[in-house]
Amino acid sequence: MCRECYAYEDRITPLLNPKDCLRDHTQYICGTCGRCICMEREPKRGLQRWNFPFTSLKHAKLYLRTADFTMKKSCGIYELKNTQGRVSYKIFPGTEELQVYLKKNQNKRCETMLPVFSEKEYREYPNTRIRRLEQAEIERYLQEKNALR
Numbered sequence: 001m002c003r004e005c006y007a008y009e010d011r012i013t014p015l016l017n018p019k020d021c022l023r024d025h026t027q028y029i030c031g032t033c034g035r036c037i038c039m040e041r042e043p044k045r046g047l048q049r050w051n052f053p054f055t056s057l058k059h060a061k062l063y064l065r066t067a068d069f070t071m072k073k074s075c076g077i078y079e080l081k082n083t084q085g086r087v088s089y090k091i092f093p094g095t096e097e098l099q100v101y102l103k104k105n106q107n108k109r110c111e112t113m114l115p116v117f118s119e120k121e122y123r124e125y126p127n128t129r130i131r132r133l134e135q136a137e138i139e140r141y142l143q144e145k146n147a148l149r
């Protein structure tokens, strides 16, 4: 696992429409493994990908580093269940934010109120970059990503 961005595969993200995401969105470029993680803020509420629910723990883990880096602390991935029993995963800076969310979303529950995953301590790494990629970097990254398949 990459100690900076917690991923096992260093070109797995972006998961959806990688070309568009790399071209149009600001990326967290892992200074350790080079993985790009979308950091783009949607203009209306300033939300990033990590603010939204994930269908699997694996995918939530791929975005956890952008949450930690944005909040400058170790955030947690929490397992939520809705009234139909459907499970999803969401990243919160801590239990306080989780509680606020649950109050507003009465159809969701978190059984343990504890994160299923979080890093022990927040660290920064010297080679991290937050920026858009240049065209040549996008092409190289996509080539490396496709070679993984």
Ligand SMILES: [Zn+2]
Binding pocket: 014, 020, 021, 022, 025, 038, 039, 040
């Ligand atoms: Zn993106």
Ligand SMILES: [Zn+2]
Binding pocket: 002, 003, 004, 005, 006, 007, 010, 030, 031, 032, 033, 034, 035
């Ligand atoms: Zn990494």
